[in-house]
Amino acid sequence: MNPLRSIRATVNNLLASGAGLIALVPIYLVFVNALKTQADASSLSTELPHNLQWGNVGTVIDQGNLVTAFFNSVLYSFGSTILAVFLAALAAYVLARLRTRRHEILYSLLILGIAVPTNFVTLTKVMQFTHLIDTQIGIILLYAATQIPFDVFLIYAFIGSVPKELDEAAFIDGCTPIRTFAFIILPLLTPVLVTCGILNILNVWNEFLMPLYFLNNSDNWPMTLSVYNFFGQYQSNWALVSADIMLTILPLFLIYIVAQRWILSGMSSGAVKG
């Protein structure tokens, strides 16, 4: 290797590790300060803790109502995702197979939702009228409704690659449409359903605005809202705030470590063919 090339390789490696470091430092700050005393954490420095304050974790779980918030987040993200992906797959299937003018209009109407901004004021009215406001089932339905357009868009594109002859043959053999969909189409859609599922779960887990508008009862709050509220109460105690953030992002990190390949390829499969 000539010297110019090895200099270039070194510079490239430095740039890459620099970028990695910039991405990592703020997260590192959370983890080291989560285990410090209040006084040591006051400047949120990069220093390692002198002696580990595991008590912070217990305090935060107690004061921050984190166990309830965790299970709320799980309920909202998984509940709405299962509902949205299932309904979107059903809709995308018929709309992709029957391409009449009417079906194309319905498809366009559905995917318009990718761009339509939420009108929170009138949505509040609708939520009140349907008695969904301030309820867990309400927020699940709401999240499902907002995820459906993008899911339909992704699944619709994917169904194009599933041969139509499969469902036609099943139908001619006397298979009902429901059985055809459940036993023949749905298994073949697994890759795109996983992509949609991961994207939806992450979106809902990190979402903040819907609970802020529509959940008043703190027992129904997901982790994002309880973290924000906790920060409001304990602004001056960075150790506890860091511990609270740490516990909020820990489940995400665990999912990321386990499902990293799926997440990274799922993120891009909507945008890049192949």
Add this chain to the structure above:
Amino acid sequence: MRKAYPTWFAGGALILYGILVLLPSLLGLGYSFTDWSSYSSDIHWVGLANFKTILAPNSIYVSAIKNTVIFTIATIILKTVIALALALLLTSGVRRLAYLYRALIYLPALLPMVAVGIIFKSIFDPDAGLLNSMLRLVGLGGLAQHWLTNLSLALWSVIGVDTWKGVGYIMVILIAGILAIPREYYESASLDGASSWQAFIHITLPLLRPVLAVTTVLNLLYALRVFDIVYVLTNGGPGYATETVYTTIFNAFSLGQWGVATALSTVFLIIMIALGYVAIRVMSRPEVA
């Protein structure tokens, strides 16, 4: 054969979407022309009064729209340029550990914006915050700033944080796009004596165009709706310097000015549908799926 595909299969999705997404938007069109508020149970038709309030020169709504546009354009450019540079670096510049770097740079995208906002509130602290401490440490104390309370700087601090969080997501998509380009193109280009810069301009960039279109659309749709990061970092301040469309709607809603809030939502709806139409056309192009 039509019987094999009953249209009611689409019913569940359409009902849920219709009631919770379309209906509020349509109702909003109507309420935009009223004085609907929390102060009175009577609702009167006021014609275009709300729109006049919103679009009056020097109104906070106009400055919120302006801030949103600045935020959108700046984050699109920053995220695209940085993500493209990183994607190129990790696909051709760096061999060892490239996968690890990719996973690391993506990490911030995984975090809730609320958590990111709180973390950066501390990093931006003028006295004890990490950013100013670092600047002082390397002798650049003169550059230390009141990042979140300086009128002309606050919006750019918000933009910086949003870019920090969002760049990894765009990078991951661009890496997938670059890896989908057949290697043979580069091999024959280098046989013909093309430099790596020429290969980038004449092969990578044109073939990446559809993917760049998609990332731009994703960035655009996200940025126009920005809320969490502003709400947590500056809550629209100092003054109205970082107020965006969604934070302004939230404030109008909280103050009970529902007519104005819906009118602003309606203006926004029209802008988004126009852009969304273009966006869907771009994303539905045959070469991308």
